[in-house]
Amino acid sequence: MKKCASREIKIIDTTLREGEQSPGVFFDLRVKKNIISGLAGLGIDEIEIGVACRENGDLNILADYIRMIYPQQFFSLWCRCREADILYGASLRPSCLSLSIPASDLHLEKKLGKNRQWALNRLRRSIQQALAAGVPRVSVGLEDASRADPEYARELALAAEEAGAFRLRLADTVGICTPGSVIRLLEVFDGVKMELGIHCHNDFGMATANTITGLEHGAVWGDATLLGLGERAGNSRLEEVLALLVLQKNRGSYNLKGLPELSRMVAEESGHEISPSCPIIGENIFSCDTGIHLQGLLADPATYEPFNPGLVGASRNLLTGSKAGRRSIVATLARLGLPLPDESGLTRLMRRIRSLAVEQKRSLDDQEIRELATSS
Structure with a gap:
Protein backbone atom coordinates (compact mmCIF):
# COMPACT_ATOMS: atom_id res chain seq x y z
CA MET A 1 0.00 0.00 0.00
CA GLY A 271 -3.19 6.91 39.29
CA HIS A 272 -0.61 6.86 36.49
CA GLU A 273 2.42 9.09 36.92
CA ILE A 274 3.86 11.13 34.07
CA SER A 275 7.62 10.70 33.95
CA PRO A 276 9.55 14.02 33.87
CA SER A 277 11.17 12.78 30.64
CA CYS A 278 7.91 11.59 29.05
CA PRO A 279 7.75 12.66 25.40
CA ILE A 280 5.64 15.74 24.63
CA ILE A 281 4.16 16.24 28.13
CA GLY A 282 7.07 15.57 30.54
CA GLU A 283 8.06 18.48 32.79
CA ASN A 284 11.78 18.19 32.07
CA ILE A 285 11.89 17.55 28.34
CA PHE A 286 12.76 21.19 27.58
CA SER A 287 15.26 21.52 30.43
CA CYS A 288 18.96 21.41 29.63
CA ASP A 289 22.19 21.81 31.62
CA THR A 290 24.69 20.12 29.28
CA GLY A 291 27.30 22.65 28.19
CA ILE A 292 27.52 21.78 24.50
CA HIS A 293 23.73 21.55 24.20
CA LEU A 294 23.25 24.86 25.99
CA GLN A 295 25.69 26.43 23.57
CA GLY A 296 23.61 25.21 20.65
CA LEU A 297 20.28 26.20 22.22
CA LEU A 298 21.55 29.71 22.93
CA ALA A 299 22.66 30.06 19.30
CA ASP A 300 19.50 28.51 17.80
CA PRO A 301 16.95 26.40 19.75
CA ALA A 302 16.40 24.22 16.68
CA THR A 303 19.85 22.68 17.21
CA TYR A 304 18.58 20.54 20.10
CA GLU A 305 14.79 20.90 20.05
CA PRO A 306 12.54 19.12 17.52
CA PHE A 307 9.85 21.79 17.99
CA ASN A 308 9.12 24.99 19.88
CA PRO A 309 8.02 24.19 23.47
CA GLY A 310 5.24 26.76 23.25
CA LEU A 311 3.46 24.64 20.65
CA VAL A 312 2.59 22.12 23.37
CA GLY A 313 2.06 24.66 26.13
CA ALA A 314 5.55 24.21 27.63
CA SER A 315 8.54 26.51 28.11
CA ARG A 316 12.29 26.20 27.72
CA ASN A 317 14.35 25.91 30.92
CA LEU A 318 18.11 26.38 30.52
CA LEU A 319 19.85 25.23 33.69
CA THR A 320 23.28 25.84 35.17
CA GLY A 321 24.80 22.81 36.84
CA SER A 322 27.60 20.26 36.88
CA LYS A 323 27.97 20.25 33.09
CA ALA A 324 27.82 24.03 32.56
CA GLY A 325 30.33 25.54 30.15
CA ARG A 326 31.73 29.05 29.80
CA ARG A 327 29.22 30.24 27.22
CA SER A 328 26.20 29.14 29.21
CA ILE A 329 27.62 30.79 32.35
CA VAL A 330 28.27 34.01 30.43
CA ALA A 331 24.67 33.94 29.18
CA THR A 332 23.37 33.31 32.71
CA LEU A 333 25.39 36.20 34.11
CA ALA A 334 24.03 38.49 31.40
CA ARG A 335 20.48 37.40 32.12
CA LEU A 336 21.00 38.12 35.84
CA GLY A 337 22.56 41.51 35.13
CA LEU A 338 25.89 40.52 36.70
CA PRO A 339 29.29 41.75 35.49
CA LEU A 340 31.37 39.41 33.37
CA PRO A 341 34.66 38.42 35.08
CA ASP A 342 37.94 38.13 33.25
CA GLU A 343 39.01 34.80 31.77
CA SER A 344 40.61 33.47 34.94
CA GLY A 345 37.68 34.64 37.04
CA LEU A 346 35.26 32.94 34.67
CA THR A 347 37.22 29.70 34.97
CA ARG A 348 37.11 29.88 38.78
CA LEU A 349 33.37 30.62 38.73
CA MET A 350 32.72 27.70 36.39
CA ARG A 351 34.61 25.35 38.73
CA ARG A 352 32.71 26.61 41.77
CA ILE A 353 29.36 26.25 40.02
CA ARG A 354 30.15 22.71 38.91
CA SER A 355 31.45 21.75 42.36
CA LEU A 356 28.37 23.03 44.18
CA ALA A 357 26.05 21.38 41.65
CA VAL A 358 27.80 18.05 42.18
CA GLU A 359 27.61 18.48 45.95
CA GLN A 360 23.89 19.33 45.82
CA LYS A 361 23.19 16.74 43.08
CA ARG A 362 21.10 19.23 41.11
CA SER A 363 21.27 22.34 38.97
CA LEU A 364 21.67 25.66 40.76
CA ASP A 365 19.03 28.34 41.04
CA ASP A 366 19.55 32.02 40.21
CA GLN A 367 20.20 33.04 43.80
CA GLU A 368 22.96 30.46 44.20
CA ILE A 369 24.57 31.59 40.93
CA ARG A 370 24.36 35.19 42.10
CA GLU A 371 26.02 34.38 45.43
CA LEU A 372 28.85 32.45 43.79
CA ALA A 373 29.44 35.20 41.24
CA THR A 374 29.55 38.01 43.78
CA SER A 375 31.49 36.31 46.56
CA SER A 376 35.25 36.67 46.73
Whole structure:
Protein backbone atom coordinates (compact mmCIF):
# COMPACT_ATOMS: atom_id res chain seq x y z
CA MET A 1 0.00 0.00 0.00
CA LYS A 2 1.52 3.29 -1.10
CA LYS A 3 1.94 6.42 0.95
CA CYS A 4 -0.39 9.29 0.14
CA ALA A 5 0.67 12.72 1.35
CA SER A 6 -2.71 14.33 0.62
CA ARG A 7 -4.92 11.61 2.12
CA GLU A 8 -6.95 12.72 5.11
CA ILE A 9 -5.86 11.35 8.47
CA LYS A 10 -8.17 11.10 11.48
CA ILE A 11 -7.73 10.10 15.12
CA ILE A 12 -10.03 8.05 17.33
CA ASP A 13 -9.52 8.52 21.05
CA THR A 14 -10.59 5.47 23.02
CA THR A 15 -9.52 6.51 26.53
CA LEU A 16 -13.09 6.07 27.81
CA ARG A 17 -13.29 2.55 26.43
CA GLU A 18 -9.88 0.96 25.98
CA GLY A 19 -8.14 3.24 28.50
CA GLU A 20 -10.61 2.52 31.28
CA GLN A 21 -9.89 -1.19 30.81
CA SER A 22 -6.50 -0.59 32.45
CA PRO A 23 -6.28 -2.51 35.73
CA GLY A 24 -7.43 -0.36 38.62
CA VAL A 25 -8.63 2.53 36.47
CA PHE A 26 -12.14 3.88 36.92
CA PHE A 27 -13.43 7.25 35.73
CA ASP A 28 -16.58 8.60 37.36
CA LEU A 29 -19.12 10.57 35.35
CA ARG A 30 -17.58 13.95 36.20
CA VAL A 31 -14.16 12.82 35.00
CA LYS A 32 -15.59 11.29 31.83
CA LYS A 33 -17.25 14.58 30.97
CA ASN A 34 -13.99 16.42 31.62
CA ILE A 35 -12.13 14.00 29.37
CA ILE A 36 -14.69 14.51 26.61
CA SER A 37 -14.38 18.28 26.98
CA GLY A 38 -10.61 18.07 26.82
CA LEU A 39 -10.65 15.84 23.75
CA ALA A 40 -13.16 18.09 22.01
CA GLY A 41 -10.85 21.01 22.77
CA LEU A 42 -7.96 19.16 21.15
CA GLY A 43 -10.06 18.68 18.02
CA ILE A 44 -10.12 14.88 18.15
CA ASP A 45 -12.01 13.51 15.15
CA GLU A 46 -13.86 10.73 16.99
CA ILE A 47 -14.36 9.99 20.68
CA GLU A 48 -15.21 6.38 21.54
CA ILE A 49 -17.20 6.82 24.74
CA GLY A 50 -17.52 3.20 25.88
CA VAL A 51 -18.93 -0.28 25.30
CA ALA A 52 -22.56 -0.56 24.20
CA CYS A 53 -24.27 -2.58 26.94
CA ARG A 54 -27.05 -1.67 29.34
CA GLU A 55 -24.82 -2.26 32.35
CA ASN A 56 -22.79 0.78 31.33
CA GLY A 57 -25.12 3.30 32.91
CA ASP A 58 -23.16 6.44 31.99
CA LEU A 59 -23.46 6.04 28.24
CA ASN A 60 -26.83 7.72 27.78
CA ILE A 61 -25.71 10.68 29.88
CA LEU A 62 -22.43 11.02 27.96
CA ALA A 63 -24.18 10.76 24.60
CA ASP A 64 -26.65 13.50 25.61
CA TYR A 65 -23.78 15.61 26.99
CA ILE A 66 -21.89 15.51 23.69
CA ARG A 67 -24.98 16.29 21.63
CA MET A 68 -25.85 19.25 23.85
CA ILE A 69 -22.40 20.76 24.52
CA TYR A 70 -20.43 19.62 21.45
CA PRO A 71 -23.05 19.08 18.74
CA GLN A 72 -20.43 18.84 15.97
CA GLN A 73 -18.36 16.20 17.78
CA PHE A 74 -18.29 12.76 16.13
CA PHE A 75 -18.62 10.03 18.78
CA SER A 76 -18.95 6.27 18.73
CA LEU A 77 -19.63 3.16 20.77
CA TRP A 78 -17.73 -0.12 20.66
CA CYS A 79 -20.19 -2.99 20.33
CA ARG A 80 -20.19 -6.76 20.28
CA CYS A 81 -22.02 -8.49 17.46
CA ARG A 82 -24.97 -9.24 19.72
CA GLU A 83 -28.49 -8.12 18.84
CA ALA A 84 -29.29 -6.78 22.32
CA ASP A 85 -26.10 -4.71 22.43
CA ILE A 86 -26.64 -3.43 18.88
CA LEU A 87 -30.19 -2.31 19.65
CA TYR A 88 -29.08 -0.62 22.87
CA GLY A 89 -26.19 1.10 21.14
CA ALA A 90 -28.46 2.31 18.35
CA SER A 91 -30.90 3.73 20.92
CA LEU A 92 -28.17 6.10 22.14
CA ARG A 93 -27.92 7.62 18.66
CA PRO A 94 -24.14 7.64 18.28
CA SER A 95 -22.45 9.03 15.19
CA CYS A 96 -21.08 5.55 14.61
CA LEU A 97 -21.46 2.06 16.04
CA SER A 98 -18.19 0.14 15.93
CA LEU A 99 -18.93 -3.58 15.75
CA SER A 100 -16.19 -5.99 16.77
CA ILE A 101 -15.68 -9.57 15.54
CA PRO A 102 -12.74 -11.94 16.18
CA ALA A 103 -10.67 -12.52 13.05
CA SER A 104 -8.14 -15.10 14.24
CA ASP A 105 -8.88 -18.79 14.61
CA LEU A 106 -7.35 -18.60 18.08
CA HIS A 107 -9.98 -16.12 19.25
CA LEU A 108 -12.85 -17.72 17.39
CA GLU A 109 -12.19 -21.25 18.57
CA LYS A 110 -10.68 -20.79 22.03
CA LYS A 111 -12.61 -17.77 23.23
CA LEU A 112 -15.97 -18.26 21.55
CA GLY A 113 -16.00 -21.90 20.46
CA LYS A 114 -17.05 -20.77 16.99
CA ASN A 115 -15.78 -21.17 13.44
CA ARG A 116 -15.07 -18.91 10.48
CA GLN A 117 -18.45 -19.32 8.84
CA TRP A 118 -20.21 -18.37 12.05
CA ALA A 119 -18.20 -15.12 12.19
CA LEU A 120 -19.00 -14.26 8.57
CA ASN A 121 -22.71 -14.86 9.07
CA ARG A 122 -22.82 -13.00 12.38
CA LEU A 123 -20.92 -10.03 10.99
CA ARG A 124 -23.24 -9.62 8.00
CA ARG A 125 -26.34 -9.92 10.16
CA SER A 126 -25.01 -7.52 12.80
CA ILE A 127 -24.22 -4.79 10.28
CA GLN A 128 -27.68 -5.15 8.75
CA GLN A 129 -29.27 -4.97 12.23
CA ALA A 130 -27.34 -1.82 13.13
CA LEU A 131 -28.27 -0.04 9.91
CA ALA A 132 -31.88 -1.13 10.21
CA ALA A 133 -31.95 0.24 13.76
CA GLY A 134 -31.03 3.69 12.45
CA VAL A 135 -27.28 3.82 13.10
CA PRO A 136 -25.96 6.37 10.57
CA ARG A 137 -22.53 4.76 10.14
CA VAL A 138 -21.27 1.30 11.00
CA SER A 139 -17.61 0.50 11.56
CA VAL A 140 -16.19 -3.02 11.84
CA GLY A 141 -13.24 -3.98 13.99
CA LEU A 142 -11.33 -7.16 13.28
CA GLU A 143 -10.09 -8.34 16.65
CA ASP A 144 -6.65 -10.00 16.59
CA ALA A 145 -6.25 -9.10 12.92
CA SER A 146 -2.46 -9.31 13.19
CA ARG A 147 -2.71 -13.06 13.95
CA ALA A 148 -5.54 -13.83 11.53
CA ASP A 149 -5.22 -15.77 8.30
CA PRO A 150 -4.83 -12.97 5.71
CA GLU A 151 -7.21 -14.52 3.20
CA TYR A 152 -9.90 -14.98 5.82
CA ALA A 153 -9.39 -11.45 7.20
CA ARG A 154 -9.90 -10.11 3.68
CA GLU A 155 -13.03 -12.25 3.30
CA LEU A 156 -14.42 -10.67 6.48
CA ALA A 157 -13.59 -7.23 5.15
CA LEU A 158 -15.35 -7.78 1.86
CA ALA A 159 -18.40 -9.15 3.66
CA ALA A 160 -18.47 -6.04 5.87
CA GLU A 161 -18.14 -3.78 2.86
CA GLU A 162 -20.95 -5.52 1.01
CA ALA A 163 -23.19 -5.28 4.08
CA GLY A 164 -22.72 -1.50 4.29
CA ALA A 165 -19.88 -0.78 6.76
CA PHE A 166 -17.90 2.39 6.05
CA ARG A 167 -14.74 1.57 8.01
CA LEU A 168 -12.53 -1.39 8.89
CA ARG A 169 -10.44 -1.18 12.09
CA LEU A 170 -7.55 -3.62 12.26
CA ALA A 171 -6.54 -4.56 15.80
CA ASP A 172 -3.06 -5.68 16.77
CA THR A 173 -4.66 -7.10 19.89
CA VAL A 174 -1.56 -8.43 21.63
CA GLY A 175 0.90 -5.85 20.31
CA ILE A 176 3.07 -8.14 18.21
CA CYS A 177 3.35 -5.96 15.10
CA THR A 178 6.35 -3.99 13.94
CA PRO A 179 6.12 -1.14 11.41
CA GLY A 180 7.06 -3.59 8.67
CA SER A 181 4.33 -6.07 9.57
CA VAL A 182 1.78 -3.23 9.84
CA ILE A 183 2.54 -2.35 6.23
CA ARG A 184 2.10 -5.96 5.19
CA LEU A 185 -1.17 -6.20 7.14
CA LEU A 186 -2.58 -3.16 5.37
CA GLU A 187 -1.56 -4.57 2.00
CA VAL A 188 -3.94 -7.48 2.61
CA PHE A 189 -6.80 -5.02 2.15
CA ASP A 190 -5.66 -3.34 -1.07
CA GLY A 191 -8.73 -2.62 -3.16
CA VAL A 192 -11.14 -2.62 -0.20
CA LYS A 193 -13.22 0.55 -0.53
CA MET A 194 -13.88 1.02 3.20
CA GLU A 195 -11.75 3.47 5.14
CA LEU A 196 -9.05 1.59 7.05
CA GLY A 197 -8.19 2.12 10.71
CA ILE A 198 -5.38 0.80 12.89
CA HIS A 199 -5.64 -0.09 16.59
CA CYS A 200 -2.27 -0.90 18.17
CA HIS A 201 -1.31 -2.29 21.57
CA ASN A 202 2.04 -1.61 23.19
CA ASP A 203 3.20 -5.00 24.48
CA PHE A 204 6.59 -4.60 22.80
CA GLY A 205 6.73 -0.82 22.94
CA MET A 206 5.76 -0.37 19.28
CA ALA A 207 2.22 1.02 19.49
CA THR A 208 2.88 4.63 18.57
CA ALA A 209 5.36 3.72 15.84
CA ASN A 210 2.93 1.16 14.43
CA THR A 211 0.05 3.64 14.46
CA ILE A 212 2.07 6.28 12.62
CA THR A 213 3.27 3.67 10.13
CA GLY A 214 -0.31 2.61 9.51
CA LEU A 215 -1.35 6.20 8.88
CA GLU A 216 1.57 6.61 6.49
CA HIS A 217 0.64 3.52 4.51
CA GLY A 218 -3.06 3.63 3.83
CA ALA A 219 -4.95 3.85 7.12
CA VAL A 220 -7.24 6.86 7.47
CA TRP A 221 -7.98 6.30 11.15
CA GLY A 222 -5.54 5.78 14.01
CA ASP A 223 -6.63 4.78 17.53
CA ALA A 224 -4.94 6.16 20.63
CA THR A 225 -5.50 6.78 24.34
CA LEU A 226 -4.33 9.50 26.68
CA LEU A 227 -1.07 8.41 28.34
CA GLY A 228 -1.33 5.20 26.31
CA LEU A 229 -3.75 3.78 28.88
CA GLY A 230 -5.05 0.30 28.14
CA GLU A 231 -4.83 -3.34 29.05
CA ARG A 232 -1.40 -4.85 29.80
CA ALA A 233 1.19 -2.39 28.39
CA GLY A 234 -1.46 -0.09 26.99
CA ASN A 235 -2.09 1.44 23.58
CA SER A 236 -0.74 4.12 21.29
CA ARG A 237 -0.18 7.35 23.21
CA LEU A 238 -2.49 10.11 21.99
CA GLU A 239 -0.02 12.85 22.88
CA GLU A 240 2.76 11.25 20.83
CA VAL A 241 0.59 10.49 17.81
CA LEU A 242 -0.95 13.97 17.67
CA ALA A 243 2.33 15.80 18.18
CA LEU A 244 4.17 13.85 15.50
CA LEU A 245 1.35 14.32 13.00
CA VAL A 246 1.10 18.07 13.58
CA LEU A 247 4.70 19.06 14.29
CA GLN A 248 6.63 16.77 11.98
CA LYS A 249 4.20 15.80 9.23
CA ASN A 250 2.03 18.94 9.04
CA ARG A 251 -1.12 16.84 9.20
CA GLY A 252 -4.24 17.80 11.09
CA SER A 253 -5.20 20.93 13.00
CA TYR A 254 -5.19 19.57 16.53
CA ASN A 255 -4.79 22.02 19.44
CA LEU A 256 -1.69 20.60 21.09
CA LYS A 257 -1.52 23.29 23.79
CA GLY A 258 -4.31 21.53 25.68
CA LEU A 259 -2.43 18.22 25.87
CA PRO A 260 -0.35 18.76 29.05
CA GLU A 261 -3.27 19.88 31.22
CA LEU A 262 -5.58 17.13 29.97
CA SER A 263 -2.84 14.52 30.39
CA ARG A 264 -2.09 15.62 33.95
CA MET A 265 -5.78 15.42 34.84
CA VAL A 266 -6.05 11.90 33.43
CA ALA A 267 -2.82 10.89 35.18
CA GLU A 268 -4.18 12.06 38.52
CA GLU A 269 -7.56 10.38 38.05
CA SER A 270 -6.06 7.11 36.81
CA GLY A 271 -3.19 6.91 39.29
CA HIS A 272 -0.61 6.86 36.49
CA GLU A 273 2.42 9.09 36.92
CA ILE A 274 3.86 11.13 34.07
CA SER A 275 7.62 10.70 33.95
CA PRO A 276 9.55 14.02 33.87
CA SER A 277 11.17 12.78 30.64
CA CYS A 278 7.91 11.59 29.05
CA PRO A 279 7.75 12.66 25.40
CA ILE A 280 5.64 15.74 24.63
CA ILE A 281 4.16 16.24 28.13
CA GLY A 282 7.07 15.57 30.54
CA GLU A 283 8.06 18.48 32.79
CA ASN A 284 11.78 18.19 32.07
CA ILE A 285 11.89 17.55 28.34
CA PHE A 286 12.76 21.19 27.58
CA SER A 287 15.26 21.52 30.43
CA CYS A 288 18.96 21.41 29.63
CA ASP A 289 22.19 21.81 31.62
CA THR A 290 24.69 20.12 29.28
CA GLY A 291 27.30 22.65 28.19
CA ILE A 292 27.52 21.78 24.50
CA HIS A 293 23.73 21.55 24.20
CA LEU A 294 23.25 24.86 25.99
CA GLN A 295 25.69 26.43 23.57
CA GLY A 296 23.61 25.21 20.65
CA LEU A 297 20.28 26.20 22.22
CA LEU A 298 21.55 29.71 22.93
CA ALA A 299 22.66 30.06 19.30
CA ASP A 300 19.50 28.51 17.80
CA PRO A 301 16.95 26.40 19.75
CA ALA A 302 16.40 24.22 16.68
CA THR A 303 19.85 22.68 17.21
CA TYR A 304 18.58 20.54 20.10
CA GLU A 305 14.79 20.90 20.05
CA PRO A 306 12.54 19.12 17.52
CA PHE A 307 9.85 21.79 17.99
CA ASN A 308 9.12 24.99 19.88
CA PRO A 309 8.02 24.19 23.47
CA GLY A 310 5.24 26.76 23.25
CA LEU A 311 3.46 24.64 20.65
CA VAL A 312 2.59 22.12 23.37
CA GLY A 313 2.06 24.66 26.13
CA ALA A 314 5.55 24.21 27.63
CA SER A 315 8.54 26.51 28.11
CA ARG A 316 12.29 26.20 27.72
CA ASN A 317 14.35 25.91 30.92
CA LEU A 318 18.11 26.38 30.52
CA LEU A 319 19.85 25.23 33.69
CA THR A 320 23.28 25.84 35.17
CA GLY A 321 24.80 22.81 36.84
CA SER A 322 27.60 20.26 36.88
CA LYS A 323 27.97 20.25 33.09
CA ALA A 324 27.82 24.03 32.56
CA GLY A 325 30.33 25.54 30.15
CA ARG A 326 31.73 29.05 29.80
CA ARG A 327 29.22 30.24 27.22
CA SER A 328 26.20 29.14 29.21
CA ILE A 329 27.62 30.79 32.35
CA VAL A 330 28.27 34.01 30.43
CA ALA A 331 24.67 33.94 29.18
CA THR A 332 23.37 33.31 32.71
CA LEU A 333 25.39 36.20 34.11
CA ALA A 334 24.03 38.49 31.40
CA ARG A 335 20.48 37.40 32.12
CA LEU A 336 21.00 38.12 35.84
CA GLY A 337 22.56 41.51 35.13
CA LEU A 338 25.89 40.52 36.70
CA PRO A 339 29.29 41.75 35.49
CA LEU A 340 31.37 39.41 33.37
CA PRO A 341 34.66 38.42 35.08
CA ASP A 342 37.94 38.13 33.25
CA GLU A 343 39.01 34.80 31.77
CA SER A 344 40.61 33.47 34.94
CA GLY A 345 37.68 34.64 37.04
CA LEU A 346 35.26 32.94 34.67
CA THR A 347 37.22 29.70 34.97
CA ARG A 348 37.11 29.88 38.78
CA LEU A 349 33.37 30.62 38.73
CA MET A 350 32.72 27.70 36.39
CA ARG A 351 34.61 25.35 38.73
CA ARG A 352 32.71 26.61 41.77
CA ILE A 353 29.36 26.25 40.02
CA ARG A 354 30.15 22.71 38.91
CA SER A 355 31.45 21.75 42.36
CA LEU A 356 28.37 23.03 44.18
CA ALA A 357 26.05 21.38 41.65
CA VAL A 358 27.80 18.05 42.18
CA GLU A 359 27.61 18.48 45.95
CA GLN A 360 23.89 19.33 45.82
CA LYS A 361 23.19 16.74 43.08
CA ARG A 362 21.10 19.23 41.11
CA SER A 363 21.27 22.34 38.97
CA LEU A 364 21.67 25.66 40.76
CA ASP A 365 19.03 28.34 41.04
CA ASP A 366 19.55 32.02 40.21
CA GLN A 367 20.20 33.04 43.80
CA GLU A 368 22.96 30.46 44.20
CA ILE A 369 24.57 31.59 40.93
CA ARG A 370 24.36 35.19 42.10
CA GLU A 371 26.02 34.38 45.43
CA LEU A 372 28.85 32.45 43.79
CA ALA A 373 29.44 35.20 41.24
CA THR A 374 29.55 38.01 43.78
CA SER A 375 31.49 36.31 46.56
CA SER A 376 35.25 36.67 46.73
